[in-house]
Amino acid sequence: MLKTITNITQGKGKEGDIELLEELAKLASNVALCGLGKGAPSPFLSTLKYFRNEYEAHIKEKRCTALSCKERGGKENE
Numbered sequence: 001m002l003k004t005i006t007n008i009t010q011g012k013g014k015e016g017d018i019e020l021l022e023e024l025a026k027l028a029s030n031v032a033l034c035g036l037g038k039g040a041p042s043p044f045l046s047t048l049k050y051f052r053n054e055y056e057a058h059i060k061e062k063r064c065t066a067l068s069c070k071e072r073g074g075k076e077n078e
């Protein structure tokens with residue numbers, strides 16, 4: 001999941017990545033044996049719920065609408 005999210009923020013994301021990440025996050029939550037594992041995907045799923053358009057812009061338009069990704073013109077990790 002981390003590699004796919006990193007690829008998206010670096011402008012290397014591709015169609016289907018969002019759906020794959022969503023499926024993996026839900027699967028991880030469903031098969032986890034402890035509470036931490038069940039809750040770990042929640043922050044990511046929340047970002048998809050509220051900021052899906054930003055993920056899509058990274059993939060389709062190769063741009064960061066929030067201007068927070070250094071590779072996409074933002075200041076992250078400076």
